[in-house]
Structure formats: C-alpha cells, structure tokens
Amino acid sequence: MSDSTHTGPMLAADGTPLKRSLRRALRAQKMRALALIAPLLIFVLLTFIAPIVDMLFRSVENQIVGNTLPMTVEELRDWDATEVPDEQVFRALFFDLFLAAEAKEHTKLGSRLNYEKSGISSLFRTSGRDMNDIGEVFQDALEGIDPAFAEATTWVEMMSGGAGAEPNTRLMSNQIARLEALEATTFSGDAEFLPGAAISDILPNTARAYAAFAAFTQFVDGKSVTKEEPWEAVYAALALDLEDPATKTALENYAGPGADSLRAATAATLPPIAMREAFFESNKDWANTTFWETIKTYSPPYTTGYFLNAVDMEKTPQGIALRSEDERIYGILFQRTMFMSLMITFSCVALGYPVAWILANLPSRTAN
Template sequence: MTDATSDPDKIEAPTPDNALRAADAADGPMLAADGTPLKKSLNRALRAQKLRALLLIAPLLIFVLLTFIAPIVDMLFRSVENQIVSETLPRTTRALADFDAGTGEIPGEPVYEAAYYDIFLASERKEHTRLGSRLNYEQTGASSLFRRSGRGLDDIGEVYQDQFEDLDENWDEAEPWAEMMGSPEWLNAQRGWTEEDGAMPEFELREGVAEVLPKTAEFYEIFARFTQVEDEDSPLEEEPWSMVHTALYQDLAAGDVSGYDGPHAEMLQAADELVDSPDFETVSFTDGFEEVDEDWADPEIWNTIKMYAPPYTTGYFLNAVDMEKTVDGPQLRDEDERIYGLLFKRTMFMSMVITFSCIALGYPVAYLLSNLPARSANLLMILVLLPFWTSLLVRTSAWKVMLQQQGVINDVLVWLGLVADDSRLVMINNQFGTIVAMTHILLPFMILPMYSVMSTIPPSFVRAARSLGATNWTAFWRVYFPQSVPGIGAGSILVFILSIGYYITPEIVGGTTGTFISNRIAYHISSSLNWGLAAALGTILLVVVLVLYWAYDRIVGIDNVKLGG
C-alpha cells in the first residue's frame, strides 16, 4: 500500500491550489461572470455599497452639519471677525497705517480728511452707529461720539456749500451738477426714464471730468448711485451732499480748471476764482472735527481705530480672559474690571459641586430602583420622571419661593425653633440657591444612567460574595460598586456638561454670586449685542469642556462609561 502524497503537483485530480496556480499562470487578469476584470468588478460593487450606506445616513449627516457643526464654525468666526472697521472706514484705516499710536499725539490732517469722507458716507448709509457700537466695546463713549459726528460733519461741508451758493444759485440745484458730472448718454437716458421702465439707468461719469475734478467726480458718483439705488430718486432732482461741495473746494484749491470746456464751464471757473480769493472762508478737517466733538482731539480714539482696523482681531478673546489690547501689546485689565476669570472659576466649581451632589443623592435612589421588584421599581420610576412633565421655569420659580427668607423652608425652621425669626437663613440669590435648584433639576439625568447600569448587575454576584464570608459592606464595595462605576461616569458627564451651560436657573435664583459664565454669554447675545465677545466666551467654554473630556478619558477611560448592557 503506497503512502498518499501531500504534494499538490503530484495529485492528478483538480485541487484549489492547482486552480489558483493555473489562474496565476494564465495570461491576463481574472474575469468575473460578465467578462470584466474581477478586481474592477469588486471595486465597483464596493463603491456602490458605500454609496448606498452614505445615502442612508445623509439626512442625519446633513442635520448634524446644519444644527451642530455650522453653529460652532459660525461662533469661531464671530470670535475673531472684525471687518466692520476696515469696511466702514477704508480711507481712514489706510491713512492710519503710518500713524505711531505710541507718541501720544493726534494724527495729521490727512487722517482727519479721510475720516471726514468715511464717516459722512457711513452716516448716509446708516452704518456709523454700528461702527460706534463696535468700538464702544473697546473704548467707552465711542458710540455717542460717532452718533454726534454723523450729524455734525455737515457743518464742514456747509461752509463751502453756502459760499458757492452765494456766488451762483445753480450750485444749489441738482440739474447743473448732473449735467456737469454725468455723461451725455446717461443724461438722455435718465431724462427719458419713467417708473414704468423699471430700474433707473446707472449713472456714468462724463469723460474727462475725473481728470479735472478727481475728488468731486469720485464722491458725486457715489452720491448719484446711492440716490438711485437707496433713495430711488433721480440725481437730476436731488442736489448733492455737502460732502461733494467740500470735494469741489479741494479740487479747485489744488488744480487748474481754466482748460475745462464742458457744461457750466463759466460757473466752474467763477468758483475757482472765488476759492483763490483771500475772502474765501475755509476750515481744516482737524478743527472741524474738534468743533463737532472735542473727543476727536484725544489720541485714544485714533489708537482704538488703528488697533481694530485689521479684518481679524484677538480683542474678543483678550477681553474674555480679562485682558485688553493696548499700543504696548496685550495687558491685564485693572483688578476691579476682571470678571470673566472669576465667572469661569465659579462655573467650574459649582458644576463640580452639583455633579457630586447628584451622585450622592442619585446613587441610593438608583440602587433602590434596581433591586426592587419590577412593579415597584416602575412605580417609583414615574416619580423620578415626574419633574420632566413640569416646566423648567416653574420648577426654578418654585425653588425661589421655597428658599427666600419668608419662604416655606425658613418658616418651617422658625416654627421648629431651629432658627430665630430675625435670623432667617439667606438661601436665595447666592451660590447655595443655585446649587440646590440645579441639583433638583439635574438629578434625574444622574439617576437614569446609573439605574440602567445597576439593573444589569446580576444579584448572584453579591450573594456569592456573602456566601464566601464577606460582610454586607465588603460585598457592596468590592463586588457591586465597581460594576456600577460606568453608570456613575455616564451620569457625571451628562450632569456636568448640562450644568456648565445652564443659564435660566442661575439667572433666577443665583443673584450676583451664583451666576455662571453662560449668563454673561446670554447677556452679550441678547442685551449688549456684543456677539463677538459672546462667541469668544462660548469658544473658551467649549475648549474647557473638551479638555476636561480628554482628561476624563485619560484617567477613567471613556470606554468604561456605559448606559446599560
């Protein structure tokens, strides 16, 4: 009897190994049933499978992107966004580029000139108040300064406007201006326009007028298009802003219009002679600003404008950590102005206290529920869930009634003789009131995860430990408690994250010493409208939470957190 060989090459019948060897030796790739290369067919099937899986989760993915990722990205952007200064004061920020803010002196006349045109235009567009509100976050009084300036800068232009009108009444009319500055094609189109035609023909400058009167042409064009688009009026019927007269004076004082032969050449040349005469009254932009408000003679406002001229800023984050931007770099604020560091510390401390309070009160309840018969446990679980059926505002207001000095708890203590009537406890509008109210509100969020874990612990483990001689305490501490730790971890994360972002309850019962950083964020969003600072505070709070989550994962391990099973 011969021995069976194990060499596949010596076996005459076909084997899998021989089939693979033959496939490898064959010319060309292995083919699928439809004749396409097997590798290509498998890749196509895999892509189709992944696409089907992506389509299944697409609604959830879109929902998460729109409701979670997008708001966070928007918050991060708002915390550094600062385009309002450079967009509203483009000429001023460019003129301030060479201004040395550390000299303690005011900038030169070119800066005031640029500011005049920028603020005048911003006032017409109703943007100067928004800019003032933005700068008011950094320098108190900036908001009222820009409001007054928006109304007062007309005085500078009226100095020139009145003199031109005294020379020739046509300077007070809209049509001569339009004929001098507008192209013939636009004039004909504008004169023939009616409301039935829809939008007005867009204003076009006359050829060559920008070389003769550069500033006047620039600002008249802005005026004309603003009048057409924003006011929906015709430049043929609206006389120019006083700012345009100021620009005309500057052009006539700096250039020569004797060679101009366009419309109203004689009127323009007469105005040129008037400007050159010694009797013509002028006012410098620096003096004009000081007449509007003496704060424009303070270097601090110009320092603030220059510091916040870049489109992105760290100012919001510096304010969020009790610092400020100065000409010498970031510096800590005065001690009596540092509030955010205190609020962050208070938020962390009180959130920890609330979490440990919920653990201390919730663990016995979860233990009882998990060891009772199902009928009794379900009945008691209704009592745990009962607070969810009541409005958060009602529950918080109830604690305000109970904790106040004339409230139920103080009345009971006085009735029992534990507290004198004239020495009632102060339990509201402080940290104690916030901790009590929030512990009550967040306690179910601690009980439910612990109960779900405890209900999966087999009772036989504790009985086995007792049968081996362990005391009740030893059996609980060495056998039962370690298995319940994942539930404590899940409940702690849930309660801590919820408490760190609460603001309704601290706002109602916290007073001045029991509020969280979230209350300040809500204030800046709804009251002060300083959304940049609110975004910076929210970003810092998010980073703190992520760091604590990372630390928890390193110390405890997020894999040990369970919600049952």
C-alpha cells in the same frame, strides 16, 4: 485519466476574477450604506456643523471698520499713535462718516468698537449728526458765489462732462462697490450717472464725493440724481479741490460744463478747510488718541479681539495686553465658577461616599 491544474485567478460564478467581484460587491454595500445615512448626514451638516462654522467665522470677522471707514483706515496706516492724527486723516474721516451717516451705518460701527473702548459709541453717534453742519459751511459759500451751484442739473452736467464726454466708469464702479460693502447687499442695474473722465482728473475729490452721492441716490433712495441737490459733502470736496493750485491752473483752460462757475469759485475766498478743528468742536473726544488707537487696531478684516476679551485681554497698537483692573470681569467670573464647581463636587463626594460605603457593606438581606 489526466489531472488538470488551474493556475489562473480564482473566478466567480459569472467568470470575473473573484477579487474584483468582491471589491465590486463591497463598494455597492458601502454606497447603499451611505445612501441610507445621507439624509441624516445632510441634516447634521445643515443644522449643526454649518451654524458652528458660521459662528467661528463671526468670532474673527471684523470687516465693519474697513467697510465703513475705508479712506480713514488707509490714512491711519502709517500713523504712529504718538499724537492726534493730522488734518488729512480728519478729512478722510469726514467723507467716510458722512456717507455712513446717510446710510445709518455709523451707529453700528460705534456699537462694535464700543466693545473695545467704552464711550466710542456716543462719539460716532453725536458726530454723525454734525456732518451736514460741517459741510453746509462750504455749500452756503459756493451757492453765494454762483446760485447755479444750488441746481441739481448744474451738477449733473458739470460732473458728467457734458454730452459725448468720456466717462470714468471705474470711479463709479468703485463707489457702487463701496456702497454695497457698507450696506452689505448687492445692487442690480446700470448706473444712471457716470462721472466724466476729464473733470474727474481736475476735481478728483469732488468727482468721488458726487459719484458716492449719485450711487446712493439711485440705488438706496431710489431717486433720480438729476432731481436731487448734492450732499453737503460734495460742496466740501469741491472746496478741497479748489484750494489746490494745480486745480486752479487746470480750470483756466477748461471749457466743459460749469467752467465759468468753477473759475468764479476759484477767484473767490472760500472758508478754510479745517476738518480737524471741526471734529474737535463736534466732540472733544476726537482729540483722545486712545479712540484713534482703537479704530486703527480693529481696522483689519479679521481680529482675535473677541477671544482676547474672553480672557480679559485686548489688542493695542503695541500688541496684546491685559485690560485695566476695573475692566477685568471674565477672570473673576471664571474663578468664582471654578470655586463653586469644586465646592459642589467635593460636597457631593463628602456626602455621597460614606452613604455609598455603608450601602456597599450592609448585609445582603438589608442592603436593599
């Protein structure tokens, strides 16, 4: 009789190593347990965790300023906040605010910034109504020079560069993307109108303004750009381009559609472009640097402003600072809440402890 010693790994009944078999069984148990709690886990994620994450994101999200006033924000980047911005900033504001007013989005921006600076809501609301009047001055002047400027077909032919002209697809794509950001939506379908590359180089402001008008007309209004007269902002953009000596020189040799009308406009005297004064006439608060500071301070896409407001603080161009005393309300409310909470707590202790002590020390026959 001989003894045999087993030196290999311990095996399970099916011949596999016992450790591997145990790991497999344990893994199967974990998967079954996960499958059992999966519906509850998904329910918690969708109804509890996801709303909290969304709320936390909204507490720092602040894209409305950049989406509504993109050119203005860019012009304000180097503004030092020592005096009212220059003419270039107001020109950018005009085109930004004109489009926002057409989309009925300027009041939303005013409401958002009004949380940071009281009075700014009415500033955007009143000025939004005056954008057409500011641009109408240039519209009347150009149509007086050549009645063809009042025709929708004239503008389509002139800004497209005519049949066979190379299109500026990037400009149109940028304007559609800007409109999508402003409207917080996505548009489908191809653009009906594409600006010509050559005329875009000669009249950059006009091409951008007309592309914005064409995109809005097609995708928001659902109309054809060939049947709609351009916005007043397009005429203002053309006047802005025509005041540049380089534009006048380029138009001398231009032979595309509308060349004669454009040369006639360069030879005429157009109203001076003074957007700064026009905005001051619309609302004197545009001369208040604190409103401009608010716009610049809250122009980044993300902000800590909401959290700072909760502790009576605010963001300024110089950094974080306490709000003025007449605006500090949350600190007072917090102090009152803490005072009432402590008073109620101590009152409960003062009333409850003696009763509890008496009950604890009563004889057992009378304690109940």
